[in-house]
Amino acid sequence: MMQLRTLFFTSILLPWILSTAAKDKYMEVRRPTKDTANLPDCDTVQDSVTDPAAAPKAVDMPTCLLCVCLIGSVYCEEVFPEMSAVPALPKETAHLYARFNKITKIRNQDFADMATIKTIDLTGNLITEIDDGAFSKLLLLEELILVENKLTKLPMLPAKLTLFNANFNQLKTQGVKATAFKKLTGLAYLYLGNNELTAVPQLPESLQVVHLHNNKISTVTDETFCRGNSSYYIRTNMDEVRLDGNPVVLSEHPDSFICLQALPIGWYH
Numbered sequence: 001m002m003q004l005r006t007l008f009f010t011s012i013l014l015p016w017i018l019s020t021a022a023k024d025k026y027m028e029v030r031r032p033t034k035d036t037a038n039l040p041d042c043d044t045v046q047d048s049v050t051d052p053a054a055a056p057k058a059v060d061m062p063t064c065l066l067c068v069c070l071i072g073s074v075y076c077e078e079v080f081p082e083m084s085a086v087p088a089l090p091k092e093t094a095h096l097y098a099r100f101n102k103i104t105k106i107r108n109q110d111f112a113d114m115a116t117i118k119t120i121d122l123t124g125n126l127i128t129e130i131d132d133g134a135f136s137k138l139l140l141l142e143e144l145i146l147v148e149n150k151l152t153k154l155p156m157l158p159a160k161l162t163l164f165n166a167n168f169n170q171l172k173t174q175g176v177k178a179t180a181f182k183k184l185t186g187l188a189y190l191y192l193g194n195n196e197l198t199a200v201p202q203l204p205e206s207l208q209v210v211h212l213h214n215n216k217i218s219t220v221t222d223e224t225f226c227r228g229n230s231s232y233y234i235r236t237n238m239d240e241v242r243l244d245g246n247p248v249v250l251s252e253h254p255d256s257f258i259c260l261q262a263l264p265i266g267w268y269h
Contacts, residue, residue: 063087067098072116076101086110093117100124106134106155114138121145130155147191154180163189167211171195178202193242200224208237213266214245219253226259233259242266 063069066087067076072094076083083101094116103125111117111134118140127149135141136156143163151166153175161184171192181187182202190203190210197215203225220243222228225235241257243250244266250257257263 063089073097089114089117091116095119097121098125102126104128106130108133110134111138115140117141119143119145122149123147125149127151132156151175157181157184159184160186162186165189165191166195167191168194171197173198176201188237193245205235206237207235209240210238211240211242212246213242217243217246217248219248220256221253222255224256226256228255231258235259235261240265 061081063074063076066079066083067074069075069090072092074089074093074096076087076096076098078100079098083098083103085103086098086106089096091113093114095118097119099121100123103122104127106122106127106129108131111120115138117138120135120138120141120143123145124147127146128151130151132155134155135144135158138158140160141158142160144157144161145163145165146169147165148168149166151169152172154166154171154177157164157180164181164184164187172195176197178199178201180201181190182204184204185206187204187206188208190207193211193213193215195215197212197217200212200217200220203210225238225241227233238260239262241260241262241264243264250264
């Protein structure tokens with residue numbers, strides 16, 4: 001009986017055990033290992049579209065990629081990414097329209113080499129400061145528009161200006177030299193409405209339109225628009241004056257407007 005058991009174990013059971021062990025070993029070798037590759041963490045990866053630091057900046061991009069450049073004219077309006085400084089301009093630029101951006105300061109070098117420029121429109125920016133010589137050497141500049149900024153004072157202005165518009169700023173009388181416009185012998189249109197001026201600056205003879213509405217002007221004199229020592233003097237060029245929205249009472253200064261061809265327009269108390 002013992003021999004029969006030994007024979008059964010060696011001839012049947014032992015080969016089956018060895019075969020099973022070999023199969024298990026083979027399957028262990030074939031079993032895939034766990035992938036441990038480092039995957040990006042979706043909670044921490046920064047997106048260049050939403051991350052301001054990773055987004056491109058206007059200063060790093062060519063001007064004519066950000067703006068529309070036509071022959072002699074550059075249009076940089078509501079630029080994205082945000083434009084916080086005057087861009088480098090093509091040498092032949094005659095007209096710049098950089099409206100509704102985030103420009104905060106005008107530096108001397110911004111227009112240093114722009115000998116051909118005739119129009120600069122910087123409406124709707126955040127300009128608080130302009131270097132005193134930023135525009136003074138622009139010998140062909142005729143129109144300078146600085147509407148809706150945050151200026152409290154004005155720089156030197158070029159001699160050939162025909163139009164200057166600084167409506168809707170924070171200009172104060174101490175920030176505007178009394179003679180700032182007097183030597184601009186070609187200036188025809190002057191707009192200084194909605195500021196904080198307390199006095200009227202000296203005005204050149206060439207002026208046709210002057211707007212000074214919604215300021216803090218409380219008085220005018222016989223010399224403001226006219227020549228107090230001459231009853232024959234007439235301002236033949238001036239067609240339109242606005243002083244409405246100021247505390248000045250026009251009826252208290254009847255001789256201040258006798259040289260004008262028409263009284264100041266607007267609603268007055």
